[in-house]
Amino acid sequence: MAGVELLVIQTGTANLASVVAGFRRAGTEPRVSNDPGQAINAEFLVLPGVGAMGAAMENLRRNRLDEMIAERIGRGRPTMAICLGLQILCAGSEESPGSDGLGIFPGSVRRFGGSMVVPQMGWNRVDPDTNCRLLEPGYAYFANSYRLAEAPLGWSVAWAEHGDRFIAALERGSVLACQFHPELSGDWGRGLIERWLAMGREGDRSC
Amino acid sequence: MLTTRIIPCLDVRDGRVVKGVRFQDLRDAGDPVELASAYEACGADELVLLDVSATPEGRSTALEIVRKVRARLSIPLTVGGGIRGVQAAGELLEAGADKIAVNTAAVARPDLLGELADRFGRQCTVLALDAASRPRGGWEVVVTSGREHTGNDAIAWAEEAARIGAGEILLTSWDRDGTRSGYDLELISAVRETVSVPLIASGGASTPGHLLEAIRAGADAVLAASIFHYREYSVAGLKEFLAGLGEEVRQ
Numbered sequence: 336m337a338g339v340e341l342l343v344i345q346t347g348t349a350n351l352a353s354v355v356a357g358f359r360r361a362g363t364e365p366r367v368s369n370d371p372g373q374a375i376n377a378e379f380l381v382l383p384g385v386g387a388m389g390a391a392m393e394n395l396r397r398n399r400l401d402e403m404i405a406e407r408i409g410r411g412r413p414t415m416a417i418c419l420g421l422q423i424l425c426a427g428s429e430e431s432p433g434s435d436g437l438g439i440f441p442g443s444v445r446r447f448g449g450s451m452v453v454p455q456m457g458w459n460r461v462d463p464d465t466n467c468r469l470l471e472p473g474y475a476y477f478a479n480s481y482r483l484a485e486a487p488l489g490w491s492v493a494w495a496e497h498g499d500r501f502i503a504a505l506e507r508g509s510v511l512a513c514q515f516h517p518e519l520s521g522d523w524g525r526g527l528i529e530r531w532l533a534m535g536r537e538g539d540r541s542c
Numbered sequence: 543m544l545t546t547r548i549i550p551c552l553d554v555r556d557g558r559v560v561k562g563v564r565f566q567d568l569r570d571a572g573d574p575v576e577l578a579s580a581y582e583a584c585g586a587d588e589l590v591l592l593d594v595s596a597t598p599e600g601r602s603t604a605l606e607i608v609r610k611v612r613a614r615l616s617i618p619l620t621v622g623g624g625i626r627g628v629q630a631a632g633e634l635l636e637a638g639a640d641k642i643a644v645n646t647a648a649v650a651r652p653d654l655l656g657e658l659a660d661r662f663g664r665q666c667t668v669l670a671l672d673a674a675s676r677p678r679g680g681w682e683v684v685v686t687s688g689r690e691h692t693g694n695d696a697i698a699w700a701e702e703a704a705r706i707g708a709g710e711i712l713l714t715s716w717d718r719d720g721t722r723s724g725y726d727l728e729l730i731s732a733v734r735e736t737v738s739v740p741l742i743a744s745g746g747a748s749t750p751g752h753l754l755e756a757i758r759a760g761a762d763a764v765l766a767a768s769i770f771h772y773r774e775y776s777v778a779g780l781k782e783f784l785a786g787l788g789e790e791v792r793q
Contacts (some may be wrong), residue, residue, distance in 0.1 A: 407615075452544075452738055456710055480665070
């Protein structure tokens with residue numbers, strides 16, 4: 336995987352050190368940028384994110400990255416969204432009312448139920464539906480207070496449970512959206528990153 | 543379902559892992575990068591690195607250690623010790639920390655928790671709360687490595703901190719830390735009943751049974767240092783013990 340061109344989007348105040356280190360361990364040479372031209376052309380794109388959805392969306396719009404990300408996903412170019420990155424792809428969030436997401440997933444993100452420990456912080460069991468190709472059963476590291484519960488049509492789903500069932504990850508071809516942090520999910524997370532890179536490479540060759 | 547986390551803690555001073563009894567009498571326990579990798583390989587769910595350096599030189603060494611640990615580590619890393627503001631927190635996050643733990647500075651100025659949560663997110667903001675039991679019941683917040691008693695009620699502080707911005711509480715019993723006599727279970731229960739953010743129990747573990755008691759008292763995660771550093775128990779062995787008694791752990 337040496338020399339793999341991977342771009343990590345700079346989503347405002349997000350801390351990117353762990354993401355960059357995680358993809359470096361998987362053999363890529365990550366660059367960090369918020370330039371839309373680079374984002375559309377990069378062989379692999381990672382949309383990370385921590386913090387609140389409103390601020391992150393504002394930053395993406397200011398740099399016209401919202402359109403670029405939607406276009407990449409529409410064309411099935413290798414793209415991975417992580418944590419808040421997944422939530423940005425939804426229609427909206429209870430966390431930032433009045434601030435629209437990209438709407439690639441039609442559902443809205445809602446806070447975990449009242450009696451649960453929030454944020455959900457720690458390792459939770461991920462159970463992929465049988466049509467998943469990248470996602471495998473195992474434990475992933477989560478740090479989130481909001482989650483998507485309704486599966487969008489046309490995507491393969493992996494589920495997890497915190498009070499009730501929610502979407503741990505979605506995949507379609509080389510597009511992968513994870514509510515958990517693969518870069519902090521030990522060997523299991525590293526395996527997922529490597530399968531995503533391998534699938535992206537394969538897809539490129541067949542085009 | 544969320545699993546119970548086991549978190550080894552590395553107290554680091556001037557580049558080396560040390561562990562003291564009641565934060566004093568520090569003994570050398572090894573190289574932080576080597577220890578961090580070994581703990582991950584053994585099944586640790588997360589690591590906490592507390593910088594107990596007393597000098598500016600020690601502080602910059604800590605940043606370098608965080609960078610080195612991050613390059614190798616693929617589980618979450620919380621860093622604490624002497625963090626006074628958003629800028630210092632930002633530097634540690636840039637070096638590779640995933641969460642920032644604040645203690646003395648947050649007691650002096652609780653708004654710091656709100657500033658960290660606004661800037662980096664609540665999931666990134668950890669309150670380290672050191673509590674000492676009071677002779678007539680209840681607990682008091684202690685700061686500056688236990689040297690200073692604040693008079694503040696520990697349970698009320700936990701509640702206020704969670705409201706202002708703490709997304710997790712690392713709760714250390716000052717009476718039990720380093721004594722190997724088990725966690726303060728009443729303290730854990732009292733904080734658990736008050737806050738809904740994740741709770742990490744710390745201070746006093748020396749047997750697998752101690753970890754189980756803390757989990758049953760309401761801790762979402764258990765932190766320990768010396769029982770791991772001196773290889774009395776492995777993380778994997780402890781998880782096997784807990785799983786055998788019906789606790790959910792990642793194996």
